[in-house]
Amino acid sequence: MKKITIIVLAALLIALPLFAGEFYINLSTQVLIAVVFAMSLNLLVGYGGMTSLGHASYMGLSGYIVAILSTHYGVGNGTATLISIAGTTVCAALFGLLALRATGLSFLMITLAMSQVLWGLAYRLTSVTNGDNGISGITRPLPFGISLESPASYYWFTLIVGAIAFGAMAIFVLSAFGSSLKGVRDQPRRMAALGFNPWLIRWITFIYAGFWAGIAGLLYVYYHKYIHPTSLSITNSAEGLLGVIAGGSGTLGGPVVGAALVSLLKNYASAYIERWNMLLGMIFLLIVLFMPTGIVPGARRLLARIWRTQP
Amino acid sequence: MASPHCADNGRGSTAAPRSHGAGLARGLNMQFWIIQSLNSLSLGALLFLLASGFSLIFGLMRLANLTHGAFFMLGAYFGAVALRTFEGINFWIVAIGSGLLVAAFGGLFERLVLRRLNTNPLGQVLVTLGMSLIIADACLILWGGDPIPVPTPSYFQSPTRLFGFVFPTYRLVIVACALAVSLALYLLLERTRIGAMIRAGVDDRQMARAVGIPVSKLFTAVFCLGAGIAGAGGVLGGPVLSAYPGLDADMLPLALIVVILGGVGSLLGAFVGSFIIGFIYTFGAALIPDLAYIILFLPMIAVIAFRPRGLFGRLTT
Numbered sequence: 162m163k164k165i166t167i168i169v170l171a172a173l174l175i176a177l178p179l180f181a182g183e184f185y186i187n188l189s190t191q192v193l194i195a196v197v198f199a200m201s202l203n204l205l206v207g208y209g210g211m212t213s214l215g216h217a218s219y220m221g222l223s224g225y226i227v228a229i230l231s232t233h234y235g236v237g238n239g240t241a242t243l244i245s246i247a248g249t250t251v252c253a254a255l256f257g258l259l260a261l262r263a264t265g266l267s268f269l270m271i272t273l274a275m276s277q278v279l280w281g282l283a284y285r286l287t288s289v290t291n292g293d294n295g296i297s298g299i300t301r302p303l304p305f306g307i308s309l310e311s312p313a314s315y316y317w318f319t320l321i322v323g324a325i326a327f328g329a330m331a332i333f334v335l336s337a338f339g340s341s342l343k344g345v346r347d348q349p350r351r352m353a354a355l356g357f358n359p360w361l362i363r364w365i366t367f368i369y370a371g372f373w374a375g376i377a378g379l380l381y382v383y384y385h386k387y388i389h390p391t392s393l394s395i396t397n398s399a400e401g402l403l404g405v406i407a408g409g410s411g412t413l414g415g416p417v418v419g420a421a422l423v424s425l426l427k428n429y430a431s432a433y434i435e436r437w438n439m440l441l442g443m444i445f446l447l448i449v450l451f452m453p454t455g456i457v458p459g460a461r462r463l464l465a466r467i468w469r470t471q472p
Numbered sequence: 473m474a475s476p477h478c479a480d481n482g483r484g485s486t487a488a489p490r491s492h493g494a495g496l497a498r499g500l501n502m503q504f505w506i507i508q509s510l511n512s513l514s515l516g517a518l519l520f521l522l523a524s525g526f527s528l529i530f531g532l533m534r535l536a537n538l539t540h541g542a543f544f545m546l547g548a549y550f551g552a553v554a555l556r557t558f559e560g561i562n563f564w565i566v567a568i569g570s571g572l573l574v575a576a577f578g579g580l581f582e583r584l585v586l587r588r589l590n591t592n593p594l595g596q597v598l599v600t601l602g603m604s605l606i607i608a609d610a611c612l613i614l615w616g617g618d619p620i621p622v623p624t625p626s627y628f629q630s631p632t633r634l635f636g637f638v639f640p641t642y643r644l645v646i647v648a649c650a651l652a653v654s655l656a657l658y659l660l661l662e663r664t665r666i667g668a669m670i671r672a673g674v675d676d677r678q679m680a681r682a683v684g685i686p687v688s689k690l691f692t693a694v695f696c697l698g699a700g701i702a703g704a705g706g707v708l709g710g711p712v713l714s715a716y717p718g719l720d721a722d723m724l725p726l727a728l729i730v731v732i733l734g735g736v737g738s739l740l741g742a743f744v745g746s747f748i749i750g751f752i753y754t755f756g757a758a759l760i761p762d763l764a765y766i767i768l769f770l771p772m773i774a775v776i777a778f779r780p781r782g783l784f785g786r787l788t789t
Contacts, residue, residue: 212594214601259773262780266536266593267736270728273538274772277725281765288762395721399601406598439609445602449595450588 174320178313186312192424193316193323194380199404199420200330201373206402207411208334209366210346211261212269214398215276216374218256221393222279223249223375224382228296229289238302246375253371257364276398283390295389299382309383319380326373331413333369342366396438400427403441407448409455418457506637508758509751514643514712516750517650521705522723523730524657524742525698531674531737532694534593535586538600541724542607543574543699547706548715549611550574552620555710563625567707574703575696582695604720612717622710646708653701654743661739670694674737726753729768733775735785744783 178186198220205211226245230236236244260271283290290296301309309315333339344352345359353359382388391397400423408419426444431437452459526540550570554561581603589595628642661667672680673687681687706715713719730749734741748771756764775782 212597214597259776262776266530266534266597267732267780269597270536270732271772271776274725274728274732275769277721277728278765278769281722281725285765286762395601395724396605399605402598406594436609436613438605439613442602442605442609445598445605446585449592449598449602450585 175317178316183312186316188425188428190312190316190319190384191428192421193319194377194384195400195404195420195424196417197323197326197380198374198377198401199408199416199423200326201370201377202401203405203410203416204330204334204366204370204373206405207409207415208339208342208346209363209370211264211363211367212266212402213260213272213370214269214395214402215256215260215272215274216370216401217393217395217397218272218276218279219249219253219371219374220378220381220397221283221388221390222252223378224388224392225283225290225296227379227382228299228388231300232296232298233289238300242302242379245379246372249375249378250368250372253375254364254368257367257371261360261363261367273395273398276393277395280390280393280395283393290390293390295387297387299386299388301383301386315384319384322376322380326376327413327417330373334413338362338365396441399445400424400441403445403448407444407452407456409457409459412455412457415455415457419455422456503637507639508754510639510643510647512751512754513747514646514750515754516747517647518705518709518712519726519730519750520650520743520746521653521701521708523727523734523746524654524739525701526727527731527734527736527738527742528670528694529698530731532670532677533691534677535596536593536600537695537698538597538724539578539581539604539607540698540702540727541720541722542604543578543702544706544709544723545611545715545720546577546607547571547574547703548622548710548713548719549615549620549706550703551707551710552622552715553615555623556620563707567704570707571700571704574706575700578699579692579696582692586695604724608717608720615715617717619714619716621714622707624711642711646712649708650746654739657739666690666693726768729772731782733771733782735782738782738784741782741784 177189202213202216205213205216223245226248227241230241230244231238256272256275259275260268263271284292301315303309307314309318334342341352341357342362345357345362349359378392381392401420404420404423405416406419407422408417409415427437430440522540522544526537529535529537547570550573551566554566554570555563585599586596589599624642628645630641632639632641632644661671669680669685669690672685673690677687726749730742730745733748734745749768752767752771753764756767
């Protein structure tokens with residue numbers, strides 16, 4: 162039953178460009194990018210118990226590195242991508258060193274402060290980042306000589322990367338390391354007494370999550386061919402966090418559902434009303450007040466109840 | 473996107489070194505350092521008005537109130553609107569009135585929403601973040617995207633002459649206000665019964681509850697107090713910063729950095745941290761404008777590396 166659902170879903174996702182119009186292909190691409198971002202944040206929030214409010218740092222940073230290298234210095238896409246991944250991961254490692262000096266709400270505040278500093282830099286360092294104008298003129302890469310210019314080909318590319326990301330993150334959390342991460346989340350002292358190194362486990366997770374957020378940033382910047390300081394903004398971090406929380410943190414499917422919902426809502430809402438931030442804020446309030454554990458666990462509970470009542 | 477370092481109205485810091493140029497007398501160079509120091513002090517004073525409430529709320533309630541920057545902005549807008557609509561209204565009445573309005577709003581928010589999430593710190597963070605987005609957007613709807621300059625009260629417009637130097641009077645007034653508020657807060661916290669209860673709550677919430685301190689009422693009171701100071705601070709900062717969309721996002725990280733640096737829950741920490749950041753940011757913006765934002769990092773990194781709970785922090789959470 163479950164296998165069939167997954168196969169049907171996968172087939173639908175792969176075949177989507179064959180029957181959907183360009184608008185929906187682009188929309189789906191954006192949803193997939195948001196999903197990769199939320200999944201990487203979920204490693205921290207859901208599995209590690211580290212609520213980061215600065216996760217957009219890595220998404221924006223990797224995009225900016227590619228944009229700056231390719232437009233200012235004429236670096237080829239392949240090299241720029243590799244440098245961007247390396248740079249973002251190193252940045253995550255450094256930020257992790259700092260933020261993991263604290264836990265809980267102080268961790269959240271430090272990650273937020275660091276990401277806001279990066280955001281401010283993107284706005285003010287106009288000689289490098291072009292400030293509020295953003296950087297445009299980025300071209301999509303040609304992996305193995307395949308052009309990604311058409312919406313369908315970029316969608317498939319994103320789908321492949323997204324599937325790899327999902328697989329890699331699933332392996333990560335289902336492995337022995339993932340179990341120790343959950344152990345550190347729930348019982349750090351006991352884990353330390355058992356001989357684990359909670360700090361190192363958290364740090365590795367932080368770097369890994371930063372790495373995948375950087376991948377999401379690459380998908381983002383190559384999709385839009387443009388980068389703007391908003392990619393680093395607190396709203397962007399918050400949307401990711403909302404996706405994780407709304408879908409259900411600490412589950413594999415939760416962030417996928419949550420992020421998809423948030424980005425669909427964003428696209429539809431912004432077509433009808435301009436007040437996306439206001440709406441986002443209200444959704445925050447409503448979800449936290451009325452659905453604190455998220456949609457996926459909530460739906461699962463509901464389904465379980467229905468199964469039980471049916472003979 | 474204007475910046476919080478006071479340069480935007482043309483009376484401020486980063487404009488100073490360029491307009492004074494290289495060919496001017498050494499006395500003016502001295503003037504530059506003194507004016508920049510005063511700018512640093514006034515930015516530090518504003519940061520204290522912002523960060524002290526944030527730190528108190530975090531200390532007592534373990535609540536990282538991400539609406540705090542929005543409270544500051546709300547105060548600035550209230551002040552701007554009141555001062556521009558009612559010609560000749562007393563500046564201090566506007567400041568106190570805005571502070572009270574924002575305090576009332578904060579109190580309602582605490583009672584109606586945050587109260588339900590007492591056991592869910594992540595929920596509190598998300599809700600305060602959501603509220604800050606709502607406030608920011610509401611301000612954008614109500615007052616549009618252009619900055620609204622707040623007029624400097626007429627009796628502070630003429631510069632003060634002291635020891636042969638010329639000072640913008642209003643900046644001295646801001647510093648004086650922050651000193652007055654810090655003194656009042658100090659007396660409230662250290663010399664009154666309510667202050668003793670708040671301190672007990674900051675140090676050990678469970679124990680305070682156990683000995684019969686009405687922690688729940690204190691939460692609301694402290695939340696109102698913190699929000700009110702931020703609101704009044706917004707009015708005071710108005711003539712320097714003006715009210716503009718994004719003021720909240722500009723001020724919040726500064727408050728966070730101050731509180732991380734000084735240590736959460738410590739009034740002294742907020743005070744010292746504010747002035748350290750005020751100086752570093754102002755001089756950074758004046759001397760190396762491109763990198764001022766990175767320089768903000770440095771004291772934070774240094775403190776986190778050696779003392780994660782901040783210079784004067786007592787908490788480890």
